[in-house]
Amino acid sequence: MEDRENSGRSYNKLIYQEESAADEQPIYSNQEKQQVSLTAVGPASSFNHYKLLTLSLAVLAAFLLAVDIGLGVYYYHLTDGSLVRDLAGEVAKLQASYNAAIHRREDAKEQLARExxxxxxxxxxxxxxxxxxxxxxxxxxxxxxxxxxxxxxIPMIKEGCRHCSPGWTFMNSLCYFFPFADTYSSVNWQQARDHCKRQGGDLAIVDSREKHLAITNLIHNYKDPKTWMYQSGFWIGLRDVEEEGRWKWLDGTRLNEGYWNDGEPNNEDNEDCAAVYPRSNPFKAWNDAPCNFNLKWICEKQPWAIG
Incomplete structure (x- = not known):
């Protein structure tokens, strides 16, 4: 009896312990459930992620395969020769055009050189x-x-025919000779005077403004532009051989008014004889020159007396 009672007490105690254990278990059961739930959910989510990655890799592989196939087809066409031939044809055309352009350029250069x-x-x-x-x-x-x-x-010539020898010009009541013709060579001062004396006269004495202007006008009109000015002078009857700077005419009278060029007379190289030159300004027409210099000359003499 006691054994049954003891057995009943032990059973009740065991049940009570199990119930107590059952009452305390839910806390750990919930945690275990959460762990089970997390454990169950974690692998599924990873699986979906791997599945998406696998799908992406598959798509990429398919794309790369398509590109590879396209490149293969392109390479096939390229190695097939048609594209190469087309490119070679275009290159040949361009080369021909270039050669033609070069040829045209060379022709243009030659034509330009000829022109x-x-x-x-x-x-x-x-x-x-x-x-x-x-x-x-x-x-x-x-x-x-x-x-x-x-x-x-003409008027002077007409008068000269009445008053002067042939070839002489009548001016200012005197007869003058000017050797303008090329047949007369230039001579020195003494040779010029000798020529005038043989013709019955002497070198011209230009002792008045009227005589000077008439003479310079005449020789200026006959000036040869090809002859240098220093060679275009005409000897006149004026010199300073007796005393330097004391100019006298051949009749012994002293020079009162001269028509010297600027800086003249300067007696360079022993210049003791005077000459008149065909300058544009008649008041700067005279120069002194060496008497042995060769120039043309001007003679004068008295006209014929008309009865």
């Missing part, structure tokens, strides 16, 4: 014709001046 040569010849010919034209203009101008001078001298 430049022709232009040079034309320019030289133009310069030659211009010089000839200028020479003709000078000749025409000189001829016109000579014609005008001769016309202006």
């Amino acid at each position: 430049i040569g022709k232009q040079a010849v034309t320019r030289w010919e133009l310069e030659h014709q211009t010089r000839r034209k200028e020479d003709y203009e000078r000749v025409i101008e000189k001829t016109q001046i000579e014609i005008a001078t001769l016309k202006s001298h």
Whole structure:
């Protein structure tokens, strides 16, 4: 009996302990459930992530495969020769065009060189014709001046025929000789005087303004533009051989008024004889010169007496 009671007590105690244990268990059971739940959820989520990654890699692999296939097809067409032939044809066309352009450029250069040569010849010919034209203009101008001078001298020539020897000019009541012709060579001062004396006269004495202007006007009109000025002078009857700087005419009278050029007379190189030059300004027409210098000359003499 007691054993049954003891057994009943032990059973009740065991049940009570189990109930107590059951009452205390839910706390750990919830945690275990949460752990089970987390354990169950974690692997599933990772699986989905791996699945998405696998799908992406599959798509990328498919894309790369398509690109590879495209490149293969392109390479096939390239190695097939059609594209290469097309490119080779285009290159050949470009090369032909380039060669043609080079050829045209060379032809253009040759044509340009020929044209430049022709232009040079034309320019030289133009310069030659211009010089000839200028020479003709000078000749025409000189001829016109000579014609005008001769016309202006007609009255003097007419009077000269009445008063002077042939070839002499009548001016200011005197007869003058001017060796303008090229047949007369330049001579020194003494030779010029000797020539005048053989003609019955002497070197000109230019002792008045009227005589001087008439003489300078005449020699200026007959001036040869090709002759240097220092060679274009005419000896006159004036010198300072007796005393330097004391100029006298051949008749012994002293010079009162001279028409010297600027800086003259300067007696450079023993210049003791005077000459008149065809300068534009007649009041600067005289120079002193060495008496042994060769120049043209001017003679004068008295006219014939008319009865």
